[in-house]
Amino acid sequence: MIQKNKSPGSHGFTLIELAIVLFIVSLLLGGLLMPYATSVEQREREDTAEILEDIKEALYGHALVNGYLPCPDCETGQACAAGTPDDGIEDRNGNLCSVTLSAQNTYTGNLPWATLGVPQFDAWEKPFTYSVTNTFSNDAVPFTLTDTGTIDILDQDAAATARIAQGIPAIVVSHGKDHYVPAQSADQVENYERNANIFGTTNSILTAYSGDNAGEFVFTDYRLLGGNIDYDDMMIWISPFVLKNRMIAAGQLP
Template sequence: MPRSDRQSGQALLILVAVIGLGAASLFMSAMGSPRLDSAREQRTMAALQEAREALIGFAVTHGRLPRPAISATDGNENPAPCVSEAACTGLLPWTTLGVPRTDAWGKLLRYSVTPVYTSAPLQRTSAVATKTVLTRVGGGQIVYRAGNPDCTLGSPCEAAVVYSNGRNNFGINAAGIVQANGSQGNVDEAANNVATLNFMVRPTTDDARAPGGPFDDLLVWIDPQQLYAPMAQARVLP
């Protein structure tokens, strides 16, 4: 075989190999991205659950739930009383609780607590939890996942919620920089970002046509009974 033919053949083989490697890389990237997202969601849910347990532990020790963090760079609970729903909504006091401050995407965990639950001693015979958790069913109808429209002693809502803004859109990073909303139509995420009472939780989706728009927030909540049982056992309730 002439030398020029051999060189052409070798060049063709190299080209085929490069194309094959590129295709394989793209395939592995496409397959790996969902797995990476799933792993980060799992780590974030673990962090949220750890935060919930730490909050309950704080209540058992101090007879109340903590207030939000002082700021995005100071994870101690705010020493000033929070007497309104807005003042009692902010960032998880990670230093006070001794828990991770961010989710798996590097965003600070959010926290909203019923004001009366931040004062000790907690009066369980009169303290009314105010947080509700919503979701969507069927064609997008909004229903209560936890809590109800009334929030009374006889029909209680939730004492507190802890949540992550998820991978995309909104949130505050570890340096305290506010993350912009990079989507359109994500009304449920936008509502969560400014919520003080009613919070949405639903399956993750990138579909802009889904009711409520794209959504990847993650959230846990604390039911009053989850607090009262260990607090009563520790004898920190009146």
């Protein structure tokens, strides 16, 4: 039998060489995947910002047509005096909202997306939180030029913080990519729904809320801490002055 001699340099990879190649490839992939993941999240935030702007216009439109802002849609597990949870339709009990009224005279639940004709979810397929002052959602007693909202927007969750906006009639929040994970910054926890059953079971973070901060939300810049999301919530709110100006122009207010 004739044996073929291998030519010099035709040997295969050694285990060490293969390990080096795999290491280099992993570095290259890691360098590519990180910017890709960042660009995907940025696009998701842009998409969510567009949805939020549509929601804002829909809320103004609802007020112009009906003379009041819609009630929240109850969510499953939330106390609801009347209505069907999670159907996207505002839930009312007479002329009042079905969800429990907070000490700050706000109703909070899911966004009534079907009532408004807007998307149900943000770019991460999560529902929006919607909070509205009771005076502006009462369909029997129209709000007046002197009425003010009871929602305040802060720049951080700390004592004596600056108020970005105050006396707000309504606010809509997307809780971002991390949504309702238990371990979050105090700024994000402040924006949780005021419902102890948000995880399906009682959660100590959420049950710690008191009536004093039930009308406060935090709006600040996107930030990371130790490579993890520290704040990524997004929101829009209804300006009381823009709302009243539009209502006057539409003949809904004197």
